Amino acid sequence: MATFVYLCPLILMCILVSSNAQLQQNFYAKSCPKAEKIILDYVHKHIPNAPSLAAALIRMHFHDCFVRGCDASVLLNFTSSTGNQTEKVGAPNLTLRGFSFIDNVKKLIEDECPGVVSCADIVALVARDSVVVTGGPSWSVPTGRRDGRISNASETLTDIPAPTSNFSTLQNDFAKKGLDLKDLVLLSGAHTIGISHCSSFSTRLYNFTGTFGTEDPSLDSEYAANLKANKCKSINDNTTIVEMDPGSFRTFDLSYYRLLLKRRGLFQSDAALTTSTTTKTYIEQLVAGSLKEFYAEFSQSMEKMGRIEVKTGSDGEIRKHCAVVNS
Numbered sequence: 001m002a003t004f005v006y007l008c009p010l011i012l013m014c015i016l017v018s019s020n021a022q023l024q025q026n027f028y029a030k031s032c033p034k035a036e037k038i039i040l041d042y043v044h045k046h047i048p049n050a051p052s053l054a055a056a057l058i059r060m061h062f063h064d065c066f067v068r069g070c071d072a073s074v075l076l077n078f079t080s081s082t083g084n085q086t087e088k089v090g091a092p093n094l095t096l097r098g099f100s101f102i103d104n105v106k107k108l109i110e111d112e113c114p115g116v117v118s119c120a121d122i123v124a125l126v127a128r129d130s131v132v133v134t135g136g137p138s139w140s141v142p143t144g145r146r147d148g149r150i151s152n153a154s155e156t157l158t159d160i161p162a163p164t165s166n167f168s169t170l171q172n173d174f175a176k177k178g179l180d181l182k183d184l185v186l187l188s189g190a191h192t193i194g195i196s197h198c199s200s201f202s203t204r205l206y207n208f209t210g211t212f213g214t215e216d217p218s219l220d221s222e223y224a225a226n227l228k229a230n231k232c233k234s235i236n237d238n239t240t241i242v243e244m245d246p247g248s249f250r251t252f253d254l255s256y257y258r259l260l261l262k263r264r265g266l267f268q269s270d271a272a273l274t275t276s277t278t279t280k281t282y283i284e285q286l287v288a289g290s291l292k293e294f295y296a297e298f299s300q301s302m303e304k305m306g307r308i309e310v311k312t313g314s315d316g317e318i319r320k321h322c323a324v325v326n327s
Contacts, residue, residue, distance in 0.1 A: 022312035027121075027143035032113035036125060036143075042105050043129040051250060054130040055193040056097040061127035062187070062305065063093055064120070066177060067159045069309025071148030072119035075102060075322040090156025095197060099323070102126060106322050119322035120145035124306050136193070136252030139299035141306060146316035149325045163200045163267035167275045177308050179301070185273060185282050186301040189294070191266075192256035194244035198232035201242075201266050206235040218271045220263040242266065254294055257283050 028035045047053055064074040067087055074093060076086045087093055102122060109117045121143045132138045161173040174184045204216035205228050212235075215224055231242050243249040244266050245256045256265075260283055265271045274280045286294055317326050 023142035023144045023307060023310060025140070025142050028113075028117055032109070032116045034112055035109055035117050038108050038112060039105055039122065039125045040129050042108060043126060043133055046101070047130050047133045051134050052195065053098055053101060054134045054136070055190070055195065057101065057123075057130045058127045058190050059194070060096055060098050060102075061123050062190070063087075063096060063156070063160055064123055065305050065308045066161070066173075067155050068148055068150065069311065070120050070124060070145055070306055071309075071311050071316060072123055072145075072319070072322060073148040073151040075099065075119055075123070076151040076325065077323045079324060085153040086151035087153055087156050088151070090153040090160075092156045092160040092162065098126075102322055110320065115318050115320060118145050118147045118316075118318050120147050120310070122322070128302070131193075131252065134193070134250070134252070137295035137299050139302040141303070144310075144312050146311040146313075147319045147322075147325075148311060148316050161269060163196070163269050164203070165269045165272060167272040167279070170269055170272055171276075177305075179304065179308075181276070181278050182282060182297075183301040183304060185279050185286070186294075186298045187305060188270065188273060189256055189286075189298055191244045191270065192254075193249055193252055195241050195249065196244055196266055198237040198240045198242060201268070202232050202235045202237065204268060205232060216268070216271075218263060218275075223264045244270075253291060254287055257287050261287065 026036075060074060061070070064070055064072060067073060074087045074096070077088065078084070078086050088096070088099075102119065105122050105126060106119060109122065121141075124141050124145065125143070128139055128141050159173070159176075161170055165173065170184055171181065174180070179187070204219050205224055206212060206215070208214045208216040215221070227242070231240055233240075245253075245259065248255040259265060260270060260274055261280075263271065263274075265273070273283060286297075320326055
């Protein structure tokens with residue numbers, strides 16, 4: 001009991017830890033023994049041909065977990081029975097990709113073991129396997145998540161950290177999910193393989209104070225000039241895609257953190273990580289350390305994120321189709 005109390009200084013955290021206690025390695029060992037191999041084989045076959053999907057799929061996992069926990073609520077489509085717009089059409093999720101990839105995996109799994117493996121577990125496993133296949137770190141994915149039945153577009157705006165967030169907002173957003181400042185820095189490290197539309201950061205280039213022509217002074221001026229000249233040539237550009245870790249975005253490495261220390265983080269939320277002594281010091285430690293050390297730390301934070309507010313046991317359901325709740 002002493003250990004449990006130590007892990008849970010707050011009642012809220014106790015609920016978080018105890019609610020995911022039923023996740024376990026190889027949860028489907030008896031009920032669908034080939035499940036994880038089927039998922040891995042599909043990822044091995046398709047991700048090398050579309051490596052940018054790895055970033056999209058880990059982003060999907062992140063966005064799913066931050067709204068109602070890791071329950072695949074991000075996959076649900078609007079139907080007359082839900083009566084409301086779902087997370088999928090929430091503003092932060094309009095640029096999500098990979099839904100058809102998840103649907104294809106689900107079909108293969110359903111052919112093997114109908115009604116056994118959750119969409120939430122598929123999202124978690126696909127995210128991990130996609131990053132590994134592209135040369136990035138691996139992490140433990142205990143399974144046993146169940147799928148949620150509720151999905152609200154409005155909750156994406158309150159729960160998913162925005163690219164315009166300052167440090168205190170980020171700290172609060174992560175703390176609400178049981179994640180600390182170390183997790184904030186490490187999970188942001190996935191931006192090393194990320195891409196973004198200009199619309200997510202163009203105000204930093206053109207309209208930072210609310211007056212057109214003002215630039216974010218925390219952004220390296222040479223980098224800003226390059227972005228305006230070669231990428232986001234207008235504040236109204238909603239289509240151009242920019243690498244978040246230029247020159248290295250296909251490699252899961254420490255380059256993203258080096259750019260942060262040079263004031264070349266693309267988002268305000270990236271730059272915000274250097275405005276706190278605690279997080280900036282941790283970034284400096286990561287940069288001074290080895291890739292192996294970063295991978296080990298990142299893996300711990302990913303497993304922790306994958307446990308946020310999960311539904312297990314008799315909670316939720318196992319969807320037959322990931323985009324709709326069971327009838």
